[in-house]
Amino acid sequence: MTKPELEWTWKELPIGTTMLEPGNADQYRTGDWKTLKPVLNKELCIHCGLCYIFCPDMSYNLSEEGYFIVDLFYCKGCGICAKECPTGAITMVLEEEEK
Amino acid sequence: MGKRVGMEVSIAAAEAVKQANVDVISAYPITPQTHVVEHLSELVANGELDAEFFCVESEHSALSVCLGSSATGARSFTCTSSQGLALMSEITYIASALRLPIVMIIANRSLSAPINIWNDHSDVMSIRDCGWIQFFAENGQDVYDHVFIAYRLGEDRNVLLPVIINMDGFTLSHVIEPIELIDQEKIDQFLPPYKPVLSLHPDRPVTMGGIALPGIFTETKKAQEVAIRSSMPKILETWKAFGEMTGRYYHPIETYKAEDAETLLVTMGSFGETASAAVDKMREEGRSVGLMKIRLWRPFPFDAFKKASLNAKQLVVIDRAISVGACGPVASELKAALYEEHQRPSIYNFIAGLGGRDVAPSDFVKMVDKAEIEIEEGNKEGFEIYGVRE
Amino acid sequence: MTENLNVFAVRTLTQKEYFSPGHRACQGCAEALAIRLVCKALGRNIIIASATGCMEVVSTPIPFTAWRVPWFHVAFENAAAVASGIESGLKVLMRKGRIPSKKIVTLAMAGDGGTADIGLQALSGALERDDDFIYICTDNEAYMNTGIQRSSSTPFGASTTTSPAGKMKMGQITWKKNMPAIAAAHNIPYVATACPSYPVDLIQKVKKAAEIKGAAYIHILSVCPTGWRSAPELSIKLGRLAVETGIFPLYEVERGQYRLNIDFPKLKPIKEYIKLQGRFRHLTDELIGEIEKRVHKEYEQLRAKAGKGA
Numbered sequence: 001m002t003k004p005e006l007e008w009t010w011k012e013l014p015i016g017t018t019m020l021e022p023g024n025a026d027q028y029r030t031g032d033w034k035t036l037k038p039v040l041n042k043e044l045c046i047h048c049g050l051c052y053i054f055c056p057d058m059s060y061n062l063s064e065e066g067y068f069i070v071d072l073f074y075c076k077g078c079g080i081c082a083k084e085c086p087t088g089a090i091t092m093v094l095e096e097e098e099k
Numbered sequence: 100m101g102k103r104v105g106m107e108v109s110i111a112a113a114e115a116v117k118q119a120n121v122d123v124i125s126a127y128p129i130t131p132q133t134h135v136v137e138h139l140s141e142l143v144a145n146g147e148l149d150a151e152f153f154c155v156e157s158e159h160s161a162l163s164v165c166l167g168s169s170a171t172g173a174r175s176f177t178c179t180s181s182q183g184l185a186l187m188s189e190i191t192y193i194a195s196a197l198r199l200p201i202v203m204i205i206a207n208r209s210l211s212a213p214i215n216i217w218n219d220h221s222d223v224m225s226i227r228d229c230g231w232i233q234f235f236a237e238n239g240q241d242v243y244d245h246v247f248i249a250y251r252l253g254e255d256r257n258v259l260l261p262v263i264i265n266m267d268g269f270t271l272s273h274v275i276e277p278i279e280l281i282d283q284e285k286i287d288q289f290l291p292p293y294k295p296v297l298s299l300h301p302d303r304p305v306t307m308g309g310i311a312l313p314g315i316f317t318e319t320k321k322a323q324e325v326a327i328r329s330s331m332p333k334i335l336e337t338w339k340a341f342g343e344m345t346g347r348y349y350h351p352i353e354t355y356k357a358e359d360a361e362t363l364l365v366t367m368g369s370f371g372e373t374a375s376a377a378v379d380k381m382r383e384e385g386r387s388v389g390l391m392k393i394r395l396w397r398p399f400p401f402d403a404f405k406k407a408s409l410n411a412k413q414l415v416v417i418d419r420a421i422s423v424g425a426c427g428p429v430a431s432e433l434k435a436a437l438y439e440e441h442q443r444p445s446i447y448n449f450i451a452g453l454g455g456r457d458v459a460p461s462d463f464v465k466m467v468d469k470a471e472i473e474i475e476e477g478n479k480e481g482f483e484i485y486g487v488r489e
Numbered sequence: 490m491t492e493n494l495n496v497f498a499v500r501t502l503t504q505k506e507y508f509s510p511g512h513r514a515c516q517g518c519a520e521a522l523a524i525r526l527v528c529k530a531l532g533r534n535i536i537i538a539s540a541t542g543c544m545e546v547v548s549t550p551i552p553f554t555a556w557r558v559p560w561f562h563v564a565f566e567n568a569a570a571v572a573s574g575i576e577s578g579l580k581v582l583m584r585k586g587r588i589p590s591k592k593i594v595t596l597a598m599a600g601d602g603g604t605a606d607i608g609l610q611a612l613s614g615a616l617e618r619d620d621d622f623i624y625i626c627t628d629n630e631a632y633m634n635t636g637i638q639r640s641s642s643t644p645f646g647a648s649t650t651t652s653p654a655g656k657m658k659m660g661q662i663t664w665k666k667n668m669p670a671i672a673a674a675h676n677i678p679y680v681a682t683a684c685p686s687y688p689v690d691l692i693q694k695v696k697k698a699a700e701i702k703g704a705a706y707i708h709i710l711s712v713c714p715t716g717w718r719s720a721p722e723l724s725i726k727l728g729r730l731a732v733e734t735g736i737f738p739l740y741e742v743e744r745g746q747y748r749l750n751i752d753f754p755k756l757k758p759i760k761e762y763i764k765l766q767g768r769f770r771h772l773t774d775e776l777i778g779e780i781e782k783r784v785h786k787e788y789e790q791l792r793a794k795a796g797k798g799a
Contacts, residue, residue, distance in 0.1 A: 023509035025555035078517035079722030156614030160570035167574020308562030309549030
């Protein structure tokens with residue numbers, strides 16, 4: 001796990017403040033940003049993959065069953081997937097606050 | 100002893116870049132740097148130097164190209180003056196913070212306005228804070244030698260900083276001087292190929308140049324500051340190794356007839372040789388005058404400077420640039436360096452040689468005369484522009 | 490529901506992501522999507538030189554980076570110059586045997602500000618030298634990262650923070666600078682326009698550019714819901730409408746030869762595109778009519794260049 005910004009001392013910084021862990025941004029939960037989350041109706045899904053290819057946050061992954069499943073850790077709730085789904089299989093619903 | 104030839108200093112500088120096996124050269128023409136890059140492009144065109152020679156569309160791009168190539172691990176070189184340096188100044192700060200060991204020769208020339216193509220130090224004074232290691236050359240041999248010193252020093256894994264070699268425009272760049280060339284085998288031993296610590300390559304993806312928020316920016320600057328300060332032992336070590344190879348030893352502060360001198364002239368760059376002729380004349384007349392030459396400008400050699408100056412009663416500092424509205428940049432730094440000392444010489448500051456105006460040995464004598472009179476009359480920390488027609 | 494049925498090729502694309510999630514772009518940012526698709530097209534053997542801008546800031550807040558490929562940011566106006574440096578550094582190092590010879594694509598990436606305005610000089614220099622690299626301009630039609638100020642790429646009539654619509658002025662008063670034409674005028678081997686709403690087309694164009702020896706320029710329309718004042722879920726639809734109305738036609742120029750990728754027998758009315766964006770809401774029907782006339786005129790000129798003239 002990369003230390004958060006405020007815990008780094010100057011001695012620990014790599015030369016030129018170069019970042020050595022490729023893609024470590026994937027530790028950051030952008031999923032906290034959303035108000036709406038996408039919900040999939042598997043019966044309507046035709047496995048086209050448009051939700052996956054149009055997601056600006058790479059939040060869709062192909063499951064073993066062949067459906068594209070959203071990763072709510074990253075999903076910002078933009079609604080593009082729901083809008084672009086050709087069969088209307090995805091709906092955006094209000095995300096309830098986790099208690 | 101290597102071969103000693105008479106050659107134009109710009110050509111010698113280009114030959115040094117060739118002998119240093121530079122990989123990428125990127126430059127934009129500006130007087131008086133042109134002879135350096137013209138000769139380099141000839142060397143590349145004739146196959147004498149295996150390098151990529153870039154004719155870019157501005158100095159800003161010239162240095163940017165060097166950052167890109169240096170980041171992949173290629174030894175990179177650029178050369179500029181005056182307005183070109185001012186244009187690329189944004190990038191100079193970035194090069195040092197990203198720790199890329201580029202070497203740049205600056206053919207020092209005044210900054211506009213009015214436009215003037217001749218020699219003074221105002222261009223390099225405008226980037227004092229940029230974080231590069233900075234040397235001032237006194238003569239052609241210095242320029243030639245320091246290309247090798249700069250690459251070996253800058254590329255050292257414990258330094259990794261870009262280096263500037265200041266060469267007075269026209270006054271040095273366009274004169275023919277005796278240059279002792281060093282044999283290629285000796286150079287290849289002194290300067291092995293560049294092995295970067297971190298570089299851009301898909302096999303090890305790194306991100307260089309991210310955005311630092313307030314919570315971490317200070318730490319990045321501390322790291323950079325420590326890096327340049329701790330380069331001092333490496334600078335001395337590199338000079339020593341160079342001296343062992345050639346018999347020419349360089350020091351951060353060099354003195355001439357200064358051991359018992361009451362008055363010390365202080366100069367940077369090619370003024371040094373002219374001033375030493377003036378010192379010789381004044382010594383013949385029995386005056387207690389010596390000369391201090393600052394060779395290492397950044398990181399500033401506080402200890403060496405203090406050691407060399409504390410026995411003198413007054414320092415006559417000749418600046419070849421003016422910080423308009425304040426005083427000479429070198430004088431103000433020297434005053435700051437001596438502030439803590441209980442016993443310290445007075446500092447009298449002259450601005451001379453602006454825009455390529457000639458300063459002869461007799462002018463140095465007149466400056467010392469004037470300073471001594473003023474200090475006698477109680478004006479200890481004077482400042483004036485020398486030789487202005489009233 | 491969408492009418493675009495050119496969808497099924499998506500499953501043939503690689504699943505690898507070289508631009509990781511967790512970046513800080515806004516919801517619905519089509520620029521982030523464009524970057525994602527470019528990286529998918531090119532794979533891991535690339536080095537990216539980025540200009541300052543939205544993508545630079547959202548992808549690299551120290552100590553986090555969204556880049557799984559080598560990436561270098563220097564300043565705002567020199568992405569093309571830095572890319573030239575990287576490309577030549579690699580060339581020399583391979584020639585001298587200091588690194589193993591293999592194909593590594595150099596990619597320069599900048600926004601519309603960093604390309605058409607402050608970056609134009611460095612870009613022109615790099616294109617004139619025909620350096621072997623790909624230049625991607627992700628065009629969100631303003632200086633979005635600094636707060637939606639106008640650039641020379643802002644379309645006529647758009648309201649931005651420095652060309653706001655007010656009582657005396659109606660937003661941007663100049664027409665969008667034609668960057669692909671400027672790039673094509675340098676006579677480089679390949680120029681193309683692309684849009685993430687047509688992902689397979691974009692990926693194919695980037696792959697084509699990677700095969701080219703010499704400079705390639707790709708201009709990608711990047712819908713920005715924050716700056717365009719549009720709903721985030723409409724980013725793909727808006728990109729599609731930009732193409733279907735003729736405002737942003739998809740075409741390629743290979744050594745001066747124009748090819749229109751999609752030719753519409755009848756362009757959709759631009760009102761369908763404009764009404765979905767808050768930055769155009771002040772436009773009168775008259776102004777919209779003027780804009781439409783010019784869009785159609787330029788579209789016909791493009792068709793003529795592509796040999797489909799009337």
